[in-house]
Amino acid sequence: MVLIRIITLGTVLILSACSDNAEPQFKSLETTSAVSQPIRFALVSAPVTLSPLYATDATSVRINRLLYQRLVDFAVDGHPIPSLASWQRINLRHYRFTLKLDEYAQLPRFHHNKELTAQDVKASYQAVLDKKNASPHRKSLAHIERMDVLDKRTIDFYLSRDDALFPAFLVIGIMPKDLLKTHHPFNTQPVGSGDFVFSQWPFEGQLFLRRRSDKQLFEFLKVKDPTLRVLKLLRGEVDIVQNNLPPEHIQFLQKRAEDKTNPLLFLTKKGANYSYLGFNLQDKDTGSLLLRQAIAYALDRDKIIRYALGNAAQKAEGFFPEYHWLGSALMPYDFQQKKAIALMHQLGYSEKKRLSLSYKTSSDPFRIRIASIIQSQLKAVFIDVDIRSYDWGTFYGDIKKGHFQMYSLTWVGINTPDIFRYVFHSDSIPPTGANRGRLLNASIDQLIEQAEQEQDMAHYVQNYQRLQKKIQQVLPYVSLWYEDNIAFLRRDIIGYEVSANGNYDALHFVSRQTATH
Amino acid sequence: MLNFILARLLSAFGVILGVVLLVFLLIHLVPGDPIEVMLGESASAVDKTLLRHSLGLDKSLSEQFIQFLYGLSHFDFGMSLHSKKPIATLIAQRIMPTVELTLAALFVACLLAFPLGIMAALNKDKYPDGLAMGVSLIGVSIPNFLMGPLLILLFSVALGWFPVSGRSGLASLVLPALTLGSALAAILSRMIRASLLEVLNEDYIRTAKAKGLSKTRIIAVHALRNALLPVITLIGLQIGALLAGAVITEMVFSWPGLGQLTIESIQKRDYPVVQVCILLISTTYVVINTLTDIAYGLLDPRIRLSE
Structure with a gap:
């Protein structure tokens, strides 16, 4: 009897708990209670803060823009x-x-x-x-x-x-x-002037905003696992999935989207997020320009992009793509295995005397897969790569401390040329900046300072182009690619476009097509 | 008796304090700086220092620990370093989904275990016994991180009966509860079988049979009632294990519970949140164990005397 009572009580509790799922925890500024089916946007990570003062992570920045x-x-x-x-x-x-x-x-x-x-x-x-x-x-x-x-x-x-x-x-x-004066908690109860009004934030992974113009409700739902995101999209539990999908998922969804009877739509746009290989320039091995050049020539980026990235990326030679106003036509390091082998010979390495390098990356399965491909390609030029993957905090901490030989990362949302000082100036060694490779190059420092002081915009661009050419010669980074921005959406969602920087700005124009009979 | 209860409570308090200290030390030993995670590299050194100071992270470990204990004693859990929300609010948001999931898993476990256990006991060494015990062996052998996706593929993708993940009503609770409850169901069904078999050989069952009572009445009223005592004890003790096991299930199903909060906070180096989450889980364990000990002591004088 006791057990039956416990089970009954449990059932009642569960039922009552489930029913209050959508109760708002934070006071909303909404003035309308218009009922509409929300447009559901799947996120990899939840926004950390809704205050412009503190938003630095990509999701917070993108939601703040709305x-x-x-x-x-x-x-x-x-x-x-x-x-x-x-x-x-x-x-x-x-x-x-x-x-x-x-x-x-x-x-x-x-x-x-x-x-x-x-x-x-x-x-x-x-x-x-x-x-x-x-x-x-x-x-x-x-x-x-x-x-x-x-x-x-x-x-x-x-x-x-x-x-x-x-x-x-x-x-x-x-x-x-008026609200800044009263120390209003913008991080949880945002009040802006954008087209989207805060509605509810029941818990970290679920955020509701309402569009001011037509009262359309939007739900931002965190679904970290890419497979779950795809399954939820297929089942119609979310309407839009953007980026952060492994290539096999992209190809799987693309095939479905090609079928016009399938309720999925595929959108893509060239992206500007810059992936690179970074080196510790104070290390006795990776500090050698010849070795970095050999690595650059040994990487067959075309193949990686075709097979591992599902053609959803463009080769990069520098921070900015060529269409960017600061972009520059830089000398490409295309795949030339013979040249890479010759450089390795020059350094005294051969099949008999191989070089061992460690390569640090995050524990993200896709990043580990890319690291394995790079490991395999470098094997052909007498470099044995030891891949070490860590959780994000440990990996990031090691990179900043300079505890690495080689690593890969991606710069997201780079728009302004101050990135060059931040990443390559000798004054920017962590914790001051992000010169993680400890590059100490007087001529690069000088070019950065000259470029910053220039006030004439035509000369300004020329100076930065000169600087980028110099960086390409010194090769503190081996540029990899700019990953494309992709999105899959349910076919009844109309008006969405993918932006080059992965922002959610197109949500201003999105609507759900209602079925007509 | 009072001495016995006091001794148990004191020992529970000591265990909790030990857990708090261990978690505090271990989390601070993990590489990674929460300030860097919060402000990013682009922030100035001055701002990093200011924030470190304002959060009290520039104090010595012992000072931070004492401050944490002082806060706990006043039920002030502090603020999340990452979201800048009070930890009590974060916990309040997350504890109900975890309790829901735990209770639902318990419900599922009982729902599966009782028929299986009774069927196995009543058909000892026959085909249904083998089948029931085989099913329970599968249940206990498949880990949650595999069971979850398998259930999603079958019931969400192929059959379309339940949502893939998330917490959106009763239907979304079924698969996580089934995943979490399956292992407990396996353990319980074995316990029910063993306990029932023992009871079925007792004299009073033979008497009941001699009185001409129906088989159903004998099983339901006389045998099962007596066989349930160790089962209920096991269920009580397993609640703590369910809470801890919910971590993996919550990650698999994107269930917004305490387990998910703990894992995310570890990844973000949000020390205070991790401390409170682990403290909460371990306190639940300790409290349940202590209550069980005290209950045993109340029911069985031999335990008190041996203490």
């Missing part, structure tokens, strides 16, 4: 373009930004219906610059000396140094001044 508007955005070729505001450079250290008006000659409004003015812009950037907030974006904006609000629409930024590319850094989401 919730908040920013002064400046980027064109497809990476040029900064006006978003909320247009700008003019008054002098080398003085920029004026003017907020744009909508078609009714009005300023945008926040989700709590207050007007977005220059005061809010100032308050948002003050919050970033406030040491107490410890915003990770503070460093890139630390040269803002002063901000003056001239009127509701106009704000002046005064800088402590010349910066021709300053507008490119004004991409922080604008938050309302």
Whole structure:
């Protein structure tokens, strides 16, 4: 009897617990209760924060773009373009930004219906610059000396140094001044002026936003495992799956999408996320330029892209693809095994005297597979690669400490040329920057500094192109590829497009086609 | 008796304190810096130092440990380093799904184990006995990380009966519960079989038979009732194991429970969350074990005397 009672109690508890699944835990700013079937977007990782002050991970940044508007955005070729505001450079250290008006000659409004003015812009950037907030974006904006609000629409930024590319850094989401003053928890209850309003965040892996224009509800659901994501898409439990799928899953879904009777649609766009092989330049082996060149020539990237990446990537030679405004036609390191062998001979290695190198990577199965292919290709040029995979925290920690010979990683969302200082300047060795390979090259340092000081945009681009050519000669990285952005969606979802940087901006235009009889 | 209970409670407290200390030390030994994970490499050294200071991570390990214990004593679990949300809120969000899953798994385990165990006992050394014990052997042999995907392929993909993953109503609970409960069902069915076989040879069963009672009545009222005592004890002790086992099942089914939170927090080096999660799981274990010990002591004076 006791057992029966326990089982009955258990059943009642389970049933009652399951029924409150969608209860909102956080107060929503929604003013409507329009009922609609949500459009469900599968995520690999949940957003960490919904505050523009702290968003650094890709998912948080992408979700924040839907919730908040920013002064400046980027064109497809990476040029900064006006978003909320247009700008003019008054002098080398003085920029004026003017907020744009909508078609009714009005300023945008926040989700709590207050007007977005220059005061809010100032308050948002003050919050970033406030040491107490410890915003990770503070460093890139630390040269803002002063901000003056001239009127509701106009704000002046005064800088402590010349910066021709300053507008490119004004991409922080604008938050309302009144709520910033009261220390509103933007990280869990965002209030922006974007087209999407926060609805519910019942738990970390499930977020609901509602589109302001038509009240369409969107559900962002974390499904970490790629196989589960694919299965959920096939069963219609999610509507959109974007990126982070292994090639066999892509090919499997592609075949289904080719069949017009199948409810799946495939979209793709060339991406700009840059994958590379990094080297420890202070190591006695990988510190040798000849060895790095041999590795570069020994890698058959065409084959890796065709067979391991399912043709869903483009070969890379540098940080920026050629279509980027800072992109440059760089000397390619194409597959030339004989040349690689000759270089290895030059270094004194042969079939009898082989070189051993360690290669660190994350525990992601796909990254381990890529590492195995690279291991196999380097074997042919007398290099025995010892693959060591670690969980992300350990791997990342080792890379920053310089405890590696060779590793691979991907840079995501690179738009501005400050990346060169951050990655290759001798002042940027961790923890100051991301010069993880410990590159100490005076001429590269000099070229970076020259390029930064240039104020004429034509010369600016030329300087950075010269710098990229020099980096390609020194070869601190062996460039691998830019992975394409791909998306699979249910055929009743219309209006979605994949962006080059993997953002979710196309959700502004997406809708669900209702069946007609 | 009071001394016995006090001794048990004191020992439970000591175990929990030991677990807290061990977890605290081990998590701080794992390579990786939570500040780097939170701010990324692009943050300035000053900001990293400020954040480290504001979170108290610049203090010595002993100071951090004392601070953690002080917080615990006031039921203040602190803030998540990663999401900056109170840990109590995170736990509150995640504990109910895990409790749901555990209870559902227990329910499934009982639902499977009782018919199997009774069938095996009543048909000892016959074909149904072999079949029931074979099924239970399979249940206990297949690990959750394999059982889960197999069930998904069969019941979600091929038959389309249940959702693939996630927590979206009662239907989504079935497969995770079946995965988690299958191993317990196997253990329980074997226990029920053994216990029932023992009881069926007792004198009072023979008396019941002699009185002319129906077989169903003898089994349900006289045999099963007495055979259940060790089974119920086992169920109680297995609740802790189910909670711990839920970690893998939650990962397989994207079930937003305590296990998933623990794994994610380990990956993010979110020390305070990991500490609280492990503390919660181990406390559940210790509390259940202590209650069982005390209950045994109350029921059986020999245990008290031997102590």
